[in-house]
Amino acid sequence: MEKVTVKTFLDMKDRGEKIVMITAYDYINAKIVDEAGVDGILVGDSVGNVLLGYRSTLQVSMEDMLHHVKAVARSEPRALLVADMPFMSYEPSNEYALINASRFIRAGAEAVKLEGGVEIIDRVDALVKAGIPVMGHIGLNPQRINVLGGYRYRGRTDEEAEKLIEDAKALEDAGVFSIVLELIYADVAREITRSLNIPTIGIGAGPYCDGQIIVFHDIMGLTPVKLSFVKRYIDLYNIMKEATKEYVEEVRSGIFPSKEYYRVRK
Numbered sequence: 198m199e200k201v202t203v204k205t206f207l208d209m210k211d212r213g214e215k216i217v218m219i220t221a222y223d224y225i226n227a228k229i230v231d232e233a234g235v236d237g238i239l240v241g242d243s244v245g246n247v248l249l250g251y252r253s254t255l256q257v258s259m260e261d262m263l264h265h266v267k268a269v270a271r272s273e274p275r276a277l278l279v280a281d282m283p284f285m286s287y288e289p290s291n292e293y294a295l296i297n298a299s300r301f302i303r304a305g306a307e308a309v310k311l312e313g314g315v316e317i318i319d320r321v322d323a324l325v326k327a328g329i330p331v332m333g334h335i336g337l338n339p340q341r342i343n344v345l346g347g348y349r350y351r352g353r354t355d356e357e358a359e360k361l362i363e364d365a366k367a368l369e370d371a372g373v374f375s376i377v378l379e380l381i382y383a384d385v386a387r388e389i390t391r392s393l394n395i396p397t398i399g400i401g402a403g404p405y406c407d408g409q410i411i412v413f414h415d416i417m418g419l420t421p422v423k424l425s426f427v428k429r430y431i432d433l434y435n436i437m438k439e440a441t442k443e444y445v446e447e448v449r450s451g452i453f454p455s456k457e458y459y460r461v462r463k
């Protein structure tokens with residue numbers, strides 16, 4: 198199968214084909230999802246709360262992200278590899294955004310994702326002009342949680358819906374190749390999707406988006422809280438815990454290692 202590029206995303210929208218994205222934070226995670234056939238892998242800053250034990254994504258640094266982007270890039274995925282730009286890695290200035298985005302590209306990412314709408318257009322414009330593909334992200338922006346005042350659905354009022362449409366249009370005009378719509382009422386997400394020539398990738402934004410993205414550890418049951426828009430395909434947390442308990446039990450009782458797991462000289 199052919200390598201997925203940003204052009205593939207645009208072609209898929211034209212053909213009406215659903216785009217499938219998922220997060221991955223390390224080499225083996227990336228191998229699993231790539232072999233499963235996803236179109237895009239996001240090394241999300243959700244790595245902070247999911248893997249690193251931070252309270253939120255606000256604690257995630259460039260160094261944290263680079264470590265994980267490099268690990269995922271080593272798997273040489275067929276899927277498009279997108280790196281999430283963490284909090285304050287692009288806000289200060291265009292130059293700062295360019296320096297940090299180029300570190301991700303050198304680490305193996307093929308595009309970067311930035312949270313925000315109209316207010317970050319200058320940054321998007323600078324990155325696109327420098328030849329760095331950008332994915333937008335509107336709706337719930339976890340990096341702005343202290344301003345938004347909580348993890349709630351966006352677009353409830355006409356005013357909020359119009360602002361989201363305006364943000365999406367501005368991002369498209371600035372040259373992003375797709376936009377993540379997070380926690381947006383489905384009818385608003387449909388309107389945004391219809392009004393754009395670039396694909397929308399939804400998470401908690403209903404079925405009318407051009408594609409979907411989800412956090413790998415959420416659908417595998419590896420995160421403590423089950424969010425309302427997440428379907429859990431397997432309860433890996435408990436499966437792995439039970440397997441570990443079995444190992445503990447077998448070592449303590451002398452069952453492991455049994456004959457087939459060790460060698461003697463004669």
Ligand code: KIV
Binds near residue numbers: 281
């Ligand atoms: O960090 C992340 O995993 C994300 C997705 C939820 C879109 O931004």
